[in-house]
Amino acid sequence: MFISWIRHHGRSADLAAALDIPAIFVDGGSGNVLRRYLRQWNDTRQAVRSGRPSHVIVMQPPLPALLAVLSVREGRRSRLIGDLHTGALENPKWRWASGIVLRILRRRGFAVVTNEELADRVSVRGTEALVMHDLLPSLPDTLDDTLDDPKLAELRAKTFILVPVTYANDEPIDALLEAASSGRDVTWVLTGRAPTGVSSSAPPNVYFTGYVSNADFLRLLSWCSAVAALTTREFTMQRAGYEALGAGKALITSNTNTLLRYFEDAAVFTDNSARSIADAGRRALDESRALALKMTRLREAKIASESMALQSLRDRLSE
Incomplete structure (x- = not known):
């Protein structure tokens, strides 16, 4: 089984489906973090007890998800395989736990990471790492016109840049809002529940969707002219970047070594400053067709390497 302490995550769902194993999403509901973690802890223990899995892939962070699996005999x-997101090693909130996570995986299994740079950082600490980029999602051939959130209908006729965000500490939200303010001819659509301080300080050409369903997100992805996936953290692969690649959309992303290496000349890169983001947004819209064609060509190459990596993971899980 594949356990993720989150309402839903595309990477976890896609990998679980490709491996033909259950994807268990453990949402702690409302309340403070301790109450949520207690619910997630209990739900995880119950899932492992009832499933009696031979292998458990656990999204990391958070560390308690891994410990919850180990707290029951079946776990x-x-x-144990840790699907290590960059935050497990680089986010100050969870970096302190990286030694514990890697020690557990070294003894009980191995790590799966999203890029070669992270694999090097894990391997040098004595834990085996297998590189597995996100499986490239694709837009369905047809999308139902019935929106789960009717208010999104006004975006259908607009030219806009889609910015899937979680308001994490590696996302340059302030710079993005400043960039939007400097060029109000460009519409930026931000997903996720925006903190009050962010939404109240945004210029009128920034549209906040709030939480959207998976189906509505696909509709937004199909309607947009470009996608922005920005991070200030090196070694990070943005899920939104994979989604843009899978959909063949123009992409604006950060000029980290990891992202430059992966997207090559198919994306518009920014240094995350407001001016650079604004310039990248205009270029992405002006050159959206040419950039989309480059992304489509890159996607074909990535699908081939993705298939090889997925087979390697299947082979490891069958040992």
């Missing part, structure tokens, strides 16, 4: 008997 201790299972082989």
